[in-house]
Amino acid sequence: MGILNATPDSFYEGSRTTTDRDVLQKASQMLEEGATILDIGGYSTRPDADTISIEEEINRVVPTIESIKKEFPKSVISIDTFRSEVARAAVEAGADLINDVSGGNLDKKMFETVATLKVPYILMHMRGTPQTMKTLTNYENIIADIMTYFQERIIKLKSLGVNDIILDLGFGFAKTIEQNYFLLKNLSVFENLDLPILVGISRKSMIYKRLDIPVSEALNGTTILNTIALQNGAKILRVHDVKEAMQTIKILSYLGKEKD
Template sequence: MGIVNVTPDSFYDGGKTFSEKNILIQAEKMLSEGATFLDVGGYSTRPGAAEVSIEEEKNRVCGAINSIVKKFPEALISIDTFRSDVAKAAVEAGASIINDVSGGTLDADMFSTVAKLKVPYIAMHLRGTPKTMTKLTDYKNVTLEVLKILSERIAIARAEGINDIIADPGFGFAKTSAQSFEMMNNLELFQNLDVPILVGISRKSMIYKTLNTSAENALNGTTVLNAFALLKGASILRVHNVKEAMECVALYHEMKLA
């Protein structure tokens, strides 16, 4: 899953894909390198990011989706949003998956909207909101508590009529770096959810702070953890750099065949 941020303030690539030209350049590069999905987001969830109105988020993501679909009609697009109105507009514009960082906790209408749209749904674990999450990291056992919440969210989603669900443990969202590494080390336990697992750790602070570097210099660390995630049962890697992730996938599959 290649990340296409149409925001001016994302933690790594804010502003880089904000114009239609750059959006299409990014989409073409990722698709040519083997991306299965493009994940389009118009609201930065990094700590301290600016608030974005629903209309502004709609304009950003729908414009990007329209442009991508027009040039690459076969592309599979997911919409990265926790707002049901934005999700609905994005699917109508051409998106086919909804990627919700809140797992349905920030919009009471999200599950019913997804059920009506009949599209796959990615439920991520998040405590609080993107603005408050850094203060909500008190867990007795982070892996088991995240598993419990995701299990509950999946059950509610299924009861609402959502059939195709993917789970994301939410690395870095309301978790310290140590907690994120603990979850990664126990990632195989998330197979108990009986749904595909998405891992999104690309260039995150758990990597670059551990290595005393920056997000810009965290590609090697990202690749190492992506390989580890595959070995631990991840089904989808959400990344900024598709080529390197696809090399991980290719080598992983070759190893499984040996």
């Protein structure tokens, strides 16, 4: 999954696209490098990100989706939003699945909207909002708490007829750096839920703060953690750097075949 942000303030400058030409150039590059999904976001969810209106978010993502679908009609697009109105507008514009960082917490109409639209749903774990999540990192048992969070929402989604669900532990969202690494180490526990796991750790602070480097130098660390994620059960990697992620997948796949 390649990250393509229609925002001026995403934490990694390399993922930002501000013109139609930028969008198509970036989309073309990611698809050529092997991306099977393009994740389009119009609202930065980095810590302390500015809030924007629903209208502004729609105005950012809908033209982006329409441009990509026109140029690359076979591309698969996910809309990265926690707002049901944005999700609906995006799917109507051509998006194929919904990637909700809030797990339905920030818009109570999201689950019903997903059910109505009949598209796959990425269910992520987060507490609070992008503006407050840094203060909400206290857990009694982080694995048990996230497992319960998923189980409750999976039951609700399935009761509405949503069965195509992907799980995302939400690395960096209401978690300390230490908690992020603990979850990555124990990622395979969540395979017990029998749903595909998406991991989004590309260039995040758990890498560049731990190594004391700028985000622009966090590619090597990203590749290392993506490797660990795949070995621990991840089925989708959400990344800024598609070529390097695909190389990681191909090498691990080759090793797996040799083992068999």
